Structures are given as structure tokens and as C-alpha cells.
Amino acid sequence: MIISHDLGTTGDKATLVSLEGKLLAAVTCPYATDFGPRGKAEQDAEAWWTAVCAATRSLLEQSATDAGEVEVVSFSGQMMGAVLLDGAGSPVRPAIIWADTRSVAETATLVERVGMERGYAITGHRLNPTYSLSKIVWVREHEPEAFSRAQRVLLAKDFVAYRLTGVLATDPSDASSTNAYDQAAGDWSAELLEAAALPRSLFPDVVASTAVIGTVTAEAAGASGLRAGTPVVMGGGDGPMGALGAGIIAPESGAYAYLGSSSWVSVAADAPLHDPQMRSMTFNHVVPGRYVPTATMQAGGASLEWVVETLAPGQGDRYRRLLAEAADVQASEDGLYFLPHLLGERSPYWNPAARAVFAGLGRHHGPAHLTRAVLEGVAFNLYTGLLAFVQNGIAITAVDAIGGAANSALLLQIFADVWGVPVTRRDLVDEATAVGAAIVGGVGVGIFEDFAVAGRFSSELTTQHPDLARHERYGPEHALFLEAYRRLEPWFDRL
Numbered sequence: 001m002i003i004s005h006d007l008g009t010t011g012d013k014a015t016l017v018s019l020e021g022k023l024l025a026a027v028t029c030p031y032a033t034d035f036g037p038r039g040k041a042e043q044d045a046e047a048w049w050t051a052v053c054a055a056t057r058s059l060l061e062q063s064a065t066d067a068g069e070v071e072v073v074s075f076s077g078q079m080m081g082a083v084l085l086d087g088a089g090s091p092v093r094p095a096i097i098w099a100d101t102r103s104v105a106e107t108a109t110l111v112e113r114v115g116m117e118r119g120y121a122i123t124g125h126r127l128n129p130t131y132s133l134s135k136i137v138w139v140r141e142h143e144p145e146a147f148s149r150a151q152r153v154l155l156a157k158d159f160v161a162y163r164l165t166g167v168l169a170t171d172p173s174d175a176s177s178t179n180a181y182d183q184a185a186g187d188w189s190a191e192l193l194e195a196a197a198l199p200r201s202l203f204p205d206v207v208a209s210t211a212v213i214g215t216v217t218a219e220a221a222g223a224s225g226l227r228a229g230t231p232v233v234m235g236g237g238d239g240p241m242g243a244l245g246a247g248i249i250a251p252e253s254g255a256y257a258y259l260g261s262s263s264w265v266s267v268a269a270d271a272p273l274h275d276p277q278m279r280s281m282t283f284n285h286v287v288p289g290r291y292v293p294t295a296t297m298q299a300g301g302a303s304l305e306w307v308v309e310t311l312a313p314g315q316g317d318r319y320r321r322l323l324a325e326a327a328d329v330q331a332s333e334d335g336l337y338f339l340p341h342l343l344g345e346r347s348p349y350w351n352p353a354a355r356a357v358f359a360g361l362g363r364h365h366g367p368a369h370l371t372r373a374v375l376e377g378v379a380f381n382l383y384t385g386l387l388a389f390v391q392n393g394i395a396i397t398a399v400d401a402i403g404g405a406a407n408s409a410l411l412l413q414i415f416a417d418v419w420g421v422p423v424t425r426r427d428l429v430d431e432a433t434a435v436g437a438a439i440v441g442g443v444g445v446g447i448f449e450d451f452a453v454a455g456r457f458s459s460e461l462t463t464q465h466p467d468l469a470r471h472e473r474y475g476p477e478h479a480l481f482l483e484a485y486r487r488l489e490p491w492f493d494r495l
Helices: 045-062 104-114 116-123 132-142 144-148 156-165 190-196 218-224 238-245 301-311 318-326 367-391 409-419 432-444 451-456 468-494
Strands: 002-007 011-017 023-030 034-036 040-043 072-077 083-085 152-154 212-215 231-233 255-259 263-267 281-284 291-297 337-339 357-359 399-402 423-426 460-464
Touching (some): 002 045, 104 132, 104 190, 238 281, 238 291, 238 432, 301 318, 301 367, 337 367, 399 409, 409 468
Parallel strands (some): 002 072
Antiparallel strands (some): 011 023, 263 291, 423 460
């Protein structure tokens, strides 16, 4: 059997997968996020390790599986963060996660020294405060004592893999989420590290996502319940891993949408996509030689979670009830819009100063209208990313949906109507990234011949087909949605 872990924003989702590709059990162990002023978003890296150990033990117990039956452990994890370790391998401060946007000034210095277009050409990404590089510099500038003790920087899944094996490493997919990786060279960018005045020694070796980096140590076995000597495969970042879990392994695989705390639309490609407007970014795939052009918004599922928590706090059926009520009302068609920028924004604006806004509120609007506006706002924002692909020659004829929010038929119908293409929910809605990690682990130790095995792991459940008349009406409404942001952008900066 294979155990895989997906270290997400809200918790670690662990899965137990058979060698035939069947999902046998899944467990989620949550951990907290410290959101604070000026864009602070941090987590305790040790809480990740605690969650991984607890989830592993729970999986084994729940499925009555002996640890000796586990042939490999692999990882997926949240990207774009920074865990700074001292010489003993202990974190010198809390981990800074992807949602943190405090490093605006440090990013501005990088842009001044390198140039935005040059940075985009090297990394496949804009230089932006959401990435690891400027976050590391922020620690150096604001917490010099902590930085003086830092010897290495890892991402989330790298830290847990290190705790299991004692090996410090990362893979190309996660490295490509740091703003410090040269996609053409396949290594850390000397130009960007020089601009950031950071030593190469701070960054770990980059190995293949399928590399067996080591085995479970005796100490880690005692904490996790795994057998000492179990192979550990590096794994990859949750975006590319989600693509694999959804079966997106080649250009002909089509497009998919991930609907988690952050949300994105993505495809697989044979080369990085360099959008002239820099609306999208490109990660390295966990599939060697492939890339994952992506348009990511900061608060997709997080916007829906926020509106439910705000409008119906403490009510057990609040999510289902609000969605049911939202199905019976209109939002943009009634002049009500929501800009879903609760955590600043990545695609398409790359503006950490952006904020969420309800525009067009009328006296007759109630909780159902607000909820509907949030759903449409997320759909509109992701549609802008899909249009960036189309305008760069990538045909989008259908989209597969994964992630927790994909359980909502209403949300997927709104997506289909806004995007004008069928949207299909797959049966691995919640576990797709963890299953992707299981596939990488299986390929890494030779259990699976290649990545095409992804087709075994999920099947189509339901497809929401677009109402083409409604799609036509959504066109002008999407244009108004974009105009609202353009008009408010100078005001966001003044905030």
C-alpha cells in the first residue's frame, strides 16, 4: 500500500491507496493559521509534523493496516511559503505561508534590480510578495536575529519529508513556486539570488518529484507509526500534484479547476506559458518535462467559507442552507457584484493591496444575494484566467473540477454558465492532490509504470452543462466585474 499526505492550508489530508489504485481510507488532521495585520499569514511547522504523525496513525488504525504493508510514503504540499531552519534542522520562527503578503517593499527592490519582465521570463511568475524569495528577504530585514540562525529554507512538504528522513531537498514543482528558480536552467537562479543578496547554500538540492530521498528513520517511525526503513518519495507542490490527481498530465488532457482555500484553473503543457500581460504563471509539473500554466486566485473557496461564517455563524447546516437559498436569487443580473480579493490577489492583478468589495448593494439584498454574489465573483475571477489561456492559443472546451468546494452543484453550474463550457465533478473531489502524491510515490518506487495510471484513480460523477443564453448575459456582467476592480485599484493602494 501507499500512504500520501497533502499538507494543505487548513490541515493535512492523508490517504491510503492500494497498489491497484483504489482509495482505501482518508483522514484529515487540521492545524491553525495565524492571520494578522499587514498581510501576515503564518503556521507552526511543527504542527504540520504533528498532523502528519496523527493522520498516519489514524489511517493505519482505521484500515487495520500493518505498517509493514506500506511500501512508500509521498507528499503534496502548499506552495510558495518559507520554513527557515537552523543548523540543527529546527525552525527559527513560524513558517510563512503562501497567503502572506508582507514583503511588498522587498519585492519592489527585486523588481528594481531585475525587472518584472526579466523575472517573469526566468521563473514563469511575476515577482510578487506571495512567493518565497521576498518572504525570506522580509525575515532578514525585519527579524535579523532569527535570520542570522537560518541555515536552510524549505517548503511545507519538504519540511515533513525532512522530519521523516533527515534529508534536506525539494523538487522542481515546489522550487518553481519560490520566485528563485530558473525554469530553463532547471536550478536556482543565480541572477535572482544575487538580486536578493541570498546565498545559494540557503536553498536545498532540487531532485525529481519521483526521487526516493531516503527512508523513515527510527525516531520518525516511533512518532508516526510507520516502519523504519520505509522508502520516502519527494513528491511535489499541491498545484501540479492536483493536476496529476485530476489526470492532467499532457496538453491533450484538457483543463481543470481546483476549488480549495485558494483556487485556480490550470492545464498541462510542454513548455512554460509566458502571457504578454503576465496574468498567469507556470509551475513545473511533477511529470518530468511538462509544465503547468496556472491562473490562481488567493481566496476562492476561502471567499465562500468567509461568507458562510459571516452570515450564518455557528449553524450546523449553514453551508447547505445558504447555497440552497442562493440558487433562487440573482446577483450580477440584479446589479450586485463581489470582488473576491479577501487576501489580496494573484491572477490576474498580482496586487497584494487588493481587497474584497460588495458593489451595487440594494436595500432588498439579503444573505442569499450576498452568497450568490460571492459564488459569481469567484467564477468571474477564474474566468479571467481561462481567457488568458484562450488568448494565448490554448483551447478550453471543458473543465474538470476538484477540491472541497467542487461538491456544490450550484457553484459548478455557475462556473459552467460563466465560462461557457461543461464543468465535470470527479469522484476524488477532496483527495485529488493526495492521490496525485500517491501516484508519484508509486512511480518513484516502481509500483506504477508511469503517470498514465492517474486514469484509474477517479471517474466522472456529474457534469454541469452551460446555459448558453445565460453565458451570453454573463459576458457584459464579467466586463462590469473587471471594470469595478480597475476603478477601485487606486483606492486599494491608498488603503
